[in-house]
Amino acid sequence: MSKNIGLNAIEMSYLRQSLSLSAAQVGTLTNHSEADVLAWESGEQAAPELAQKKLLDIDDIIEMQVLNTCDGIEELFKKEPKRHLAFVVYPTQATYTQYNPEFLSSLPFTELYNTAAWRIKKECKLVLEVDVSLVALDVEAYKAFREPTKMSESRESRAKWAATQL
Template sequence: MSKFAPLNALETQALRLSLGLSQAQIAALTKHSEADVVAWEEGTQALPQQAEKLLLELDDVIEMQVLNTCDGIEALFKKEPKRRLAFVVYPSQALYQQYNPEFLSSQPLTELYTTAAWRIKKECKLVLEVDVSLVALDAESYKAYRADNGLSESRESRAKWAADQLK
């Protein structure tokens, strides 16, 4: 008996929606047509195993980011209790690529990064009772903030900028 149980049409659509992607984005990621994606979600065509594997791997990467980030936040808060955090999200693919080249292999679309941030927000609220706000990066405001505060470009600088946006 095979250990592989393919996703049905409803599960395929639910996975796409849980990733926060459009049918066109799924088509681009899996290198299939948008008509194929529609057919997968209608159940008139089987989701190819390779495409399913890719989408499930992306979901697994997001879940690992959620777990690792929440564990890191929990460890940090044991030393320095806080109840509010800000996470930077990227309003466009170009900004995401500019500021996160290291994540392009694991999260090839800004929407996947935003999905991870949303899931982290929900997990932090439920498990850690921490309020997380998602703050869209405004590149010009961020550059001015760095200049005004003598900061270099880094993930930490973006986090400080985002926290400052909540004040």
């Protein structure tokens, strides 16, 4: 039994924009052309249900990351109160791919990861009253930070480096 999602042209446009994706990127994600995406957003064509579902699923994945991350931050603050955090964001797709291969299936574009980081920042500010700074990963500076202590490459190492950038 098929559930009709039924997003209209404006909703499709705003969903794409809320994910910080270009029409070409949506086309790639949904196996359609950029022209098709623009036609959906102008109301010339109805967006296929599978395309709508794909974008809504990505939005759900981002929201789950936001909730899980904010829950983790809240737990951390119970043990070690802080009021400022730094999150690493990735300036290019190649850098994102190098440091986050585990997310490529669910969030294939840097923009989606960075959208999640932006939403985490807003949620932390509103709900947890915590300031979050988004720090673009500078690969050379990060390597120089790890080198003296022979620190391994990990998400925790990147978080420690980002904290030094505040």
